[in-house]
Amino acid sequence: MKNNIIRLFLCICLLSSSMAMGQQQINEPFKIGTESFMLNGKPFVIRCGEMHFARIPRAYWRHRLKMAKAVGLNTVCAYLFWNFHETSPGKFTWEGQADAAEFCKIAQEEGLYVLLRPGPYACAEWEFGGLPWWLLKKKDIKLRTQDPYYMERCRLYLKEVGRVLAPLQITNGGPIIMTQVENEYGSYGSDKEYMLKTRDYLKEAGFIVPLFSCDGTVQLKNDVQKDIFAVVNFGNNPEAAFKALREVQPTGPLMCGEYYPGWFDSWGAPHHTGSNDHLIKELGWMLDRNASFSIYMIHGGTSFGLWAGANCQPYTPETSSYDYDAPISENGNATPKFDELRNTLKKYLQPGEVLTDVPAPIPVQKIAPFNLTAVAPIMPQLSKPVLSDTTLFMEDLNQGYGMMLYETNLPAGAKRKLDFTEVHDYAEVFIGNKLIGVLNRMKNEHVINIPELSKPAKLRVLVEAMGRVNYGYYLPDRKGLQGEVYSITGEEKVMLKGWKHYSIPLGEGNPQFKYSAINTIPKLNGPGFYKGHFKTNSKSDFYLDMRWFKKGVAWINGHCLGRYWNIGPTQTMYVPGVWLNNGKNEVVVLDLHRPAAARLQGLDKPILDSLTTSEIISSNHRKAAQKFGNNQNSLIYTGAMENTGKWQTFTFSPKNGRYLALEAINNFTGDQFAALAEVELLDEHGDQLPRNSWKVVYVDSEELKGNDGKSENLFDLQYTSIWHSQWKDLAPKYPHQVVIDLGSKTTIGSIKMLPRQDMETGRIKEFKVYLANQLFNGL
Structure with a gap:
């Protein structure tokens, strides 16, 4: 009898223990073990690839996710860009192109888990690294620090992220298995308390899945925190990188948070590519050791609108094309790199996994050359200036993106120089209506020669804001003229005052200017908008050939395609077929200079590597x-x-x-x-x-x-x-x-x-x- 009681007691204990373990698996379907990730109680290797829903037309989200699944991935990594969702303080957008929850749901439907990277800082060659421009309206703000205002805005943003996306964690049956805390903070600072507060904001927002941080091998020591899992970013030599990771995190699964198959492009520099053999060899090395990875990027896409960022120092803005030489091309089709990657990953599928079929390619078309027939000169149509004795930043005018015209009077006198201190980022300088020169921040130009003036004249400076710096210590990148403007004649130095400021905001939606027939303004040498139309009955993709134009922004049916610049390397702009109308389609092109011809055409292949000058990068x-x-x-x-x-x-x-x-x-x-x-x-x-x-x-x-x-x-x-x-x-x-x-x-x-x-x-x-x-x- 006594033995039976003992046996019954042991059975009850075992049953209770089993139930507890089962309950733990239910509550923690994904967790980080001492040697591997655990998914539903079994070891799991994360085969991940990054793609950004903001860089993919919403109508193509499912196609791109199907491509990621078909290449052999089981997870997709998704950045959130704070400035894409909170365009002004307290006003959040989660609909349409910004519907992050829908992107995650589609990923789950296609058999993919999600690594969420909500920021608040992202980098990603995105405008201002994902930070909202309106933070810069506070002149003394200290970004990515414990600055009280900055931290409070981060807390409010992450709380909103939690409201929208915390319900999609794997603990609730959703696809999100891990969430990142900040991004590559060790490359910027070493304030551990800042990282811990950001972690706490995510917990407060409802994120209970494992939290992780990432950084490069050199910066890891600044980034590692208690209860935040560390992964390492690299594009080569995984053995050395994982050795550096083990020095700061002795146990846990090994993971590369960003593995680079290519690289991003900047204006005036050659198009970047990455070796296919290198990619396959190193991913194979990782998989042979059960190391997890995320390929940055599996699909780059396009920084539509004015969302492309810039690096500094020196200031180097990035192209709108974010092709990245990724396995999935800018318009979503398979590349040779895709095929080789698929053949490799199929050898490492986990029990029960099968490769899905590769989706049919997105069709492409050509558009015959067509002329733009109307033009809207910019400067004659500006009104309602803001007056100030000194020059103001674009942010001072409550403007986030686009251009500004600065205007003041110059007295008559001898030849002189004007020193603008700094120009952010590209300025055309006019005396009256005559263009006398260009100042380019990429070349650190801020001084220009002024000819002798026999009478007082109007000085006009049109400043184009390109991408805000997205990486490093120069993040506070306010736009416009930076500081005082001086007229210098010999030893005499006089500050110019009495400025008029005209805002020219740009972005989604066609700019509203009055157009005239192009043949009625044959000698326009200033900036202007050019408008025309083409017809097609196909909604296939194409690449808008910009080689007749020089520098500016383009729109198709009100969708902003991004920036173009004839210096290269990019000479085309990706046009998603889903943005086309059956029949008549409208094109608007802003050009800062007079184009060689107001003409466009559509190509069925992009031009990604055509530099027309090395002056920008060589100087x-x-x-x-x-x-x-x-x-x-x-x-x-x-x-x-x-x-x-x-x-x-x-x-x-x-x-x-x-x-x-x-x-x-x-x-x-x-x-x-x-x-x-x-x-x-x-x-x-x-x-x-x-x-x-x-x-x-x-x-x-x-x-x-x-x-x-x-x-x-x-x-x-x-x-x-x-x-x-x-x-x-x-x-x-x-x-x-x-x-x-x-x-x-x-x-x-x-x-x-x-x-x-x-x-x-x-x-x-x-x-x-x-x-x-x-x-x-x-x-």
């Missing part, structure tokens, strides 16, 4: 007669780097100067190539010196054709971009030099350098550092 860094000479009297340090991908710091007695030269003597592989990711300078106290005024004035060799190896990459805050000496057409031998104008005399006590991250080739070994108050001999 004449080396003239034919220039050669770095004997500058031993300016030598301040000689040293050698280690053959690793880690930051390396070299300290010396503090020196003062304006011009810094870095001379690479040799590398670790014994060939002629030099490559370096980043350079930072520290003052005599060990504090980092700002880099916003740096400018390359000489480089002996930089690769501008085969890849984006420009010398400005040394201080662009992007650890994956590099300065690379030439290799495509020429391959000059060592030594290699880069000379940087620091903007003013500066005291330097240390130099920090980050070797290239992706491979050993070109990693500098021995080097020298020079510092002088005047340009070096030979330059």
